Amino acid sequence: MRSLVSILIPAYNAEAWVAESIQSAVNQTWPHKEIIVVDDGSHDGTAEVARRFASSWVKVVSIPNQGAAAARNHALQLCQGDYIQWLDADDLLAADKVERQMAVLQEVDGRRTLLSSGWAYFNYRPQRAHFIPTSLWQDLSPVEWLVRKMGENLHMQTGTWLTSRELVEAAGPWDTRLFSDDDGEYFCRVLLASSGTRFVPESRVLYRITPMGRLSQIGGSDRKKDAMLISMKLHVGYLKSLEDSDRTRRASLHYLQTWYDNFYPERPDIVKELQTLAEELGGQLKEPHLRWKYSWMKPLFGWQTAKAAQRLLPQLKAACIRQGDRLLYKLESGRSAREGIGSDRTNPVGSL
Numbered sequence: 268m269r270s271l272v273s274i275l276i277p278a279y280n281a282e283a284w285v286a287e288s289i290q291s292a293v294n295q296t297w298p299h300k301e302i303i304v305v306d307d308g309s310h311d312g313t314a315e316v317a318r319r320f321a322s323s324w325v326k327v328v329s330i331p332n333q334g335a336a337a338a339r340n341h342a343l344q345l346c347q348g349d350y351i352q353w354l355d356a357d358d359l360l361a362a363d364k365v366e367r368q369m370a371v372l373q374e375v376d377g378r379r380t381l382l383s384s385g386w387a388y389f390n391y392r393p394q395r396a397h398f399i400p401t402s403l404w405q406d407l408s409p410v411e412w413l414v415r416k417m418g419e420n421l422h423m424q425t426g427t428w429l430t431s432r433e434l435v436e437a438a439g440p441w442d443t444r445l446f447s448d449d450d451g452e453y454f455c456r457v458l459l460a461s462s463g464t465r466f467v468p469e470s471r472v473l474y475r476i477t478p479m480g481r482l483s484q485i486g487g488s489d490r491k492k493d494a495m496l497i498s499m500k501l502h503v504g505y506l507k508s509l510e511d512s513d514r515t516r517r518a519s520l521h522y523l524q525t526w527y528d529n530f531y532p533e534r535p536d537i538v539k540e541l542q543t544l545a546e547e548l549g550g551q552l553k554e555p556h557l558r559w560k561y562s563w564m565k566p567l568f569g570w571q572t573a574k575a576a577q578r579l580l581p582q583l584k585a586a587c588i589r590q591g592d593r594l595l596y597k598l599e600s601g602r603s604a605r606e607g608i609g610s611d612r613t614n615p616v617g618s619l
Contacts, residue, residue, distance in 0.1 A: 271300065271347060272365050273347065274301070279332070284357035288355070294362045295366070302320075304328070307333065308329070309329075314329050334443060337443050352365055354425075357477055361473075367467050379461050382465050387472075390475070391592045403415055413505065420522070425454075438459075444497055445498055495526065496537050523552060
């Protein structure tokens, strides 16, 4: 019998997107699959939209709001799959994503190999996504993967991974303390339990850019900053456990410096902890860099104002681009409907 793949979708206030995400899971060409959607106490119509897909192999459950990590742990408890495919409720899988990765398992020990895939950002129109490879888009050992991630400020999107049940059990549950970077920390543990990553270039995921409020955005939230500190300290410890060398310490220092501006100067307690950690690694953290467009604001308005401008103005630009793409998406969808052409909403990434 072919291996069962569980596609697990945690969802919170995702009414606008969840149908497309579930549809991309339903469209998977790998035939032996189950889909579990966990509605994490949404205040909108997420659960109602998801239940339209309910069937013998699509299960939708609702739980009180506890955060994404808790919702993912609940989905894990319910699933029966030999392999686990994570999918956020606003993202999309190419129709053959799982099948292409499962095909690679014939060449490797699938129990301890962590499979990854290509991914790209999009706003509203999936066909506009551009896949831009990084140095993580190849087969790597656990230590080399972490060195590149932390030393080059890279990541792989949550949906790219296909994980065996054995690796999931070895990694343990998602950390419910983490209200930011929960996926980054979790897949570090999966990686540590693995024999390495196997990159499948033809397998693809689309990562939707949504309005502010994603887990990956820390902003001014103290709760997310506290969680990010936990994740950062764990990252450094994980890499050190694999290899304690000059190159891993350099990668760790670069990682700390990259995220330092999320805490400086508003959280002196976290700043102090990170400086102490940097000293233990044989270095020190510098005052975060302001790009030239915003550095002139510092002497006039202060560091915090300049930092806020550097963070918020690009977000406003991105929001304008997103709204423009939304308008074009509606125009193209309307034209397709008038011409009798099937809407991309039913299978938005089938041709990628």
